[in-house]
Amino acid sequence: MNSSNPTSLHPSDKRPISYRHAFEIVYVEDGVDSQRVSEILSLVQPREVIPIHHYKDVFCRPHQDVVLQKQSPALILANKRAPFFYPGAPVCQSFGNEHFYYTSVAMNCLFDCEYCYLQGMYPSGNVVVFLNYQDYLDELNHLLTQHSVYLCLSYDTDLFPLEAISHAISFWLDVASTKENFRMEIRTKAAPKHLRPLPNVYYAFTISPQPVIDAYEHRAASLQNRLQAVKEALAAGCKVRLCFDPMIVVPNWEDIYKEMLQEVLSTVPIEQLSDVSIGSFRISKDYLKILRRVRPDGAIGFYPFRLKDGYYHYPDDTAARMQSLVYDAIASRLPAERIFFDQESL
Amino acid sequence: MIFVFCALYQEASNFISHFHLKRDSSESMFQVFRGGGIILAITGVGKNAASVCVSRILTQERPDGRLESGDLILSFGCAGGLGFAKGEILQVNRIMDSDSRRWSYPDLSIVTDFPQAPLISSGMPVCLDASEEASEGFLYDMEGSALYGAAAYFGGPHQILIFKMVSDALSPDSIDAKGLAALMGANLPPLLEWLEGLVQEESVGDDSVNGLEEQLVRDFHLSAYQSYELHNLLHYCTLSGMDPSPVLQELYDSEALPASDKRKGTKVFEQFKSNLLTSVR
Numbered sequence: 102m103n104s105s106n107p108t109s110l111h112p113s114d115k116r117p118i119s120y121r122h123a124f125e126i127v128y129v130e131d132g133v134d135s136q137r138v139s140e141i142l143s144l145v146q147p148r149e150v151i152p153i154h155h156y157k158d159v160f161c162r163p164h165q166d167v168v169l170q171k172q173s174p175a176l177i178l179a180n181k182r183a184p185f186f187y188p189g190a191p192v193c194q195s196f197g198n199e200h201f202y203y204t205s206v207a208m209n210c211l212f213d214c215e216y217c218y219l220q221g222m223y224p225s226g227n228v229v230v231f232l233n234y235q236d237y238l239d240e241l242n243h244l245l246t247q248h249s250v251y252l253c254l255s256y257d258t259d260l261f262p263l264e265a266i267s268h269a270i271s272f273w274l275d276v277a278s279t280k281e282n283f284r285m286e287i288r289t290k291a292a293p294k295h296l297r298p299l300p301n302v303y304y305a306f307t308i309s310p311q312p313v314i315d316a317y318e319h320r321a322a323s324l325q326n327r328l329q330a331v332k333e334a335l336a337a338g339c340k341v342r343l344c345f346d347p348m349i350v351v352p353n354w355e356d357i358y359k360e361m362l363q364e365v366l367s368t369v370p371i372e373q374l375s376d377v378s379i380g381s382f383r384i385s386k387d388y389l390k391i392l393r394r395v396r397p398d399g400a401i402g403f404y405p406f407r408l409k410d411g412y413y414h415y416p417d418d419t420a421a422r423m424q425s426l427v428y429d430a431i432a433s434r435l436p437a438e439r440i441f442f443d444q445e446s447l
Numbered sequence: 448m449i450f451v452f453c454a455l456y457q458e459a460s461n462f463i464s465h466f467h468l469k470r471d472s473s474e475s476m477f478q479v480f481r482g483g484g485i486i487l488a489i490t491g492v493g494k495n496a497a498s499v500c501v502s503r504i505l506t507q508e509r510p511d512g513r514l515e516s517g518d519l520i521l522s523f524g525c526a527g528g529l530g531f532a533k534g535e536i537l538q539v540n541r542i543m544d545s546d547s548r549r550w551s552y553p554d555l556s557i558v559t560d561f562p563q564a565p566l567i568s569s570g571m572p573v574c575l576d577a578s579e580e581a582s583e584g585f586l587y588d589m590e591g592s593a594l595y596g597a598a599a600y601f602g603g604p605h606q607i608l609i610f611k612m613v614s615d616a617l618s619p620d621s622i623d624a625k626g627l628a629a630l631m632g633a634n635l636p637p638l639l640e641w642l643e644g645l646v647q648e649e650s651v652g653d654d655s656v657n658g659l660e661e662q663l664v665r666d667f668h669l670s671a672y673q674s675y676e677l678h679n680l681l682h683y684c685t686l687s688g689m690d691p692s693p694v695l696q697e698l699y700d701s702e703a704l705p706a707s708d709k710r711k712g713t714k715v716f717e718q719f720k721s722n723l724l725t726s727v728r
Contacts, residue, residue, distance in 0.1 A: 119557070119558040120556050120557060120558060121555065121556055121557075121558050126540075126555050128552075149540055149555065149563050151540050151541055151552070151565075153541075153550070153552070154550065158550060158552065159552045162552065162599075162603075162604050163599065163603070164599070164602060164603035164604070164606075165554070165603050165604060165605065166516075166554075166556075166603050166605045166606075169554075169556055169605050170554070170556065170605070172556075173556050175554075175555070351687065352687060352688060352689060393679075398686060399686065400683060400686035400687040403679045403680075403682045403683035403686060404683055405676065405679065405680050405683065405720055405724065416724070419724075
């Protein structure tokens with residue numbers, strides 16, 4: 102009775118097993134906004150809707166197969182409990198902002214990047230979308246009474262592919278439009294259209310060479326489409342940040358990244374960018390251990406990294422050469438103070 | 448390997464005959480049948496029996512306590528329920544233990560065409576006349592939660608599938624062993640057919656990589672940690688399409704390998720790593 106389109110996710114698994122499409126199964130936590138749930142269910146049209154008491158009952162089960170779930174994730178609709186905002190991690194760039202926070206309005210995303218640290222952080226590949234935005238807003242308002250806030254909205258997800266379901270981006274853009282001492286970054290590997298320009302919102306595009314996208318950033322937008330989206334966003338007056346981060350060592354990486362940079366420089370009006378960030382792949386010791394377990398066939402995780410202060414990095418000379426490659430290409434067209442490096446990866 | 452667990456022989460007999468399973472006479476505690484990538488065990492009735500049986504079989508087959516990535520556990524048996532057709536087969540999408548009131552959730556990643564339903568497992572048969580708990584749309588059995596709980600120690604939720612056939616409308620006395628066997632025989636073929644597609648081919652390891660690794664561990668005089676580093680490095684080479692042979696050949700040609708002792712071996716190993724990574728550029 103299984104369907105006739107087999108896909109095998111594990112090399113050791115030779116069964117003709119078919120896996121479900123994304124969001125065929127939707128779990129709904131007790132107490133979430135029923136009207137929003139109805140809207141989402143009518144959009145997603147799942148095969149099964151399963152009520153749950155707490156999203157962690159499903160999301161935090163032991164021994165889950167994250168890679169398998171990334172192929173056919175279930176959707177979990179839930180309410181987030183406090184805290185709603187977290188201080189930025191040392192490996193994340195603050196872009197000179199003093200009060201740097203990130204938030205989780207969703208956990209995991211529809212893209213499947215083989216190097217994603219979330220595979221080491223979360224026990225599940227299923228996607229959680231939190232729906233209680235008013236609670237986030239209440240805490241933000243409280244924080245803003247104390248100091249300004251720089252908020253990264255999409256560290257634990259890529260919100261653009263989920264926007265039709267979550268409406269998170271439109272909600273947070275509305276918030277940003279009414280706050281003066283508030284700045285926000287929305288990072289993506291998608292190629293969104295018709296972005297709304299706001300003076301305190303940075304649209305951050307992760308830029309990778311097409312061979313890296315093909316090999317490791319499954320289901321993410323192509324380089325060409327990302328650059329086109331960047332161009333359109335700039336033309337619309339949006340603040341745009343390019344993130345050459347994480348840069349990945351692959352065979353012939355120098356040639357591959359040089360080719361990518363040529364394409365970037367010929368497509369994007371670099372002078373109009375708000376800033377650029379450059380960083381090579383780095384990951385915490387604990388997350389790499391899990392990444393190697395869940396992705397035993399992923400080349401990136403098995404590079405012989407160097408361990409420094411609890412984080413694995415490329416060797417210093419390799420990381421420095423990677424960062425110089427991008428810096429040298431960009432620096433003639435963008436002031437140095439608008440180019441940020443990830444110091445942790447050096 | 449597919450591990451099939453049924454509480455009763457009547458629930459198992461169609462699996463045994465369809466897959467030509469043979470009785471394993473070496474197992475004295477439970478009835479166990481094997482063949483063609485399937486191990487089927489008859490647990491007996493109740494949560495204790497299910498827990499003990501699953502623990503025993505999986506500990507014997509997977510002594511390190513972890514299922515292999517291709518392993519699946521399939522639980523099958525009859526259940527009572529209201530609002531279902533007699534003989535209907537359903538896949539369980541959540542299970543509640545009636546004692547702890549705690550729900551468990553098997554993953555539902557693998558596509559099946561069977562309808563789904565929640566299952567409640569209790570220590571006593573649930574009878575419509577006596578029970579205040581019976582609700583329409585729920586299945587009731589006496590093993591599911593314990594079986595899932597025991598299996599979850601060994602494998603992930605994606606490796607545990609539970610199917611139930613509706614045997615009665617919460618009147619367990621209405622069906623006897625003969626009637627149950629007949630019901631199974633009439634309704635089980637779709638599940639057997641589906642299971643047939645899952646029987647795994649044996650995987651074949653790549654002995655050549657292991658052979659090279661063992662030789663290098665000897666020739667470099669590597670410690671346990673260095674051997675682990677080498678293992679990951681060779682794995683990285685395989686995954687990224689790099690061939691370490693030219694770098695190694697240079698070391699053998701220059702007689703740096705085999706190293707004469709551990710100290711020199713460590714030095715050459717560092718040189719090997721450096722030369723190899725330089726070649727990635």
